[in-house]
């Protein structure tokens with residue numbers, strides 16, 4: 268049965284994030300939003316995180332997602348992992364979601380590497396995060412200019428020549444690629460094969476033929492870089508084929524990507540709830556400081572209804588995230604629940620922040636206002652890792668018993 272009680276460990280984790288959030292993440296998020304650029308990789312904050320072993324902890328959290336049930340003690344910890352990711356997702360995004368993504372660690376490359384990577388690949392690429400001298404990043408490149416929602420259409424080609432794979436193509440919106448030590452990139456042996464032609468590679472950043480071609484200018488979440496990357500006759504050694512040849516029998520390559528999305532969707536949803544909670548707390552404080560003690564609240568009934576609605580959305584959204592995470596942790600298939608959380612939370616978070624802006628009145632429509640920043644930040648969460656429309660299609664197809672892979 269689903270248990271919503273926070274353990275002592277959860278509470279400690281939240282407190283730790285709160286300290287980091289209050290002192291570093293929120294101020295840095297605001298600073299780099301104003302600058303309209305990503306936090307530089309050599310920023311003292313990232314250096315400090317490396318020194319304290321933060322990135323090592325994040326990388327080993329990824330390793331726990333690998334689903335290896337051999338060790339009973341480790342299995343016990345694994346069952347807590349999706350839930351812990353949801354808690355971390357909500358709390359870090361509460362302080363600043365852009366900074367949360369900018370933090371050192373394997374990032375979106377973590378789940379596929381942990382789920383499908385060979386022992387040797389995990390050791391080779393995840394062990395770099397043990398470094399206490401400097402920060403490291405991983406990145407994930409699936410999206411292409413012509414293939415976002417419909418990833419079956421990716422065109423980046425991979426051709427085997429001797430003991431190497433040659434990659435050619437372009438990827439878009441790759442988070443932290445400008446600083447990543449390695450990128451997990453998805454390519455196809457033949458676009459006509461659809462998903463069964465997909466292969467994933469771990470490409471170290473110094474590989475000849477790989478380059479970052481552009482850093483996007485985003486409307487929000489400025490603290491991390493979203494990059495276009497190009498592969499031009501990029502030669503990747505065969506031992507960097509993620510999971511080795513066997514992993515691609517049938518449709519496994521594609522399934523792995525989808526599996527990792529199912530693991531991260533509730534976390535992305537929880538991040539939207541974290542941003543909405545940030546707007547809610549700001550608005551409650553604003554009302555208390557500006558109206559209740561000094562003058563009557565204007566439009567009192569409307570404000571009361573609106574803020575109650577925001578609170579309701581936050582509570583319901585969080586429950587959906589916890590349910591999807593709990594199902595993942597106990598091994599119940601959660602495609603529908605993960606999609607429900609992802610479809611619902613960013614949508615209601617956007618509405619919640621919009622309601623907060625209404626409540627704030629003049630203050631809310633000012634440029635460079637904190638809640639205005641949140642309004643810009645939250646939009647991307649409806650897009651990343653499967654848009655709201657795509658989640659609704661997935662849910663619909665499952666409810667009608669149609670094959671979900673056609674989406």
Ligand SMILES: Cc1cc2nc3c(=O)[nH]c(=O)nc-3n(C[C@H](O)[C@H](O)[C@H](O)COP(=O)(O)OP(=O)(O)OC[C@H]3O[C@@H](n4cnc5c(N)ncnc54)[C@H](O)[C@@H]3O)c2cc1C
Nearest residue numbers: 407408409410414415416440441442647651652653654656
């Ligand atoms: C801030 C940010 C960070 C990102 N980070 C990464 C990353 O690190 N790595 C990575 O690989 N990608 C990343 N992405 C890409 C992201 O996954 C894609 O943007 C997303 O999958 C949508 O693809 P698209 O932008 O090409 O939109 P499209 O797929 O072209 O969709 C455009 C619109 O059409 C709708 N649509 C598409 N197909 C259908 C359909 N069948 N039925 C109904 N509506 C449909 C969509 O919902 C959307 O509203 C990131 C994106 C953003 C914004």
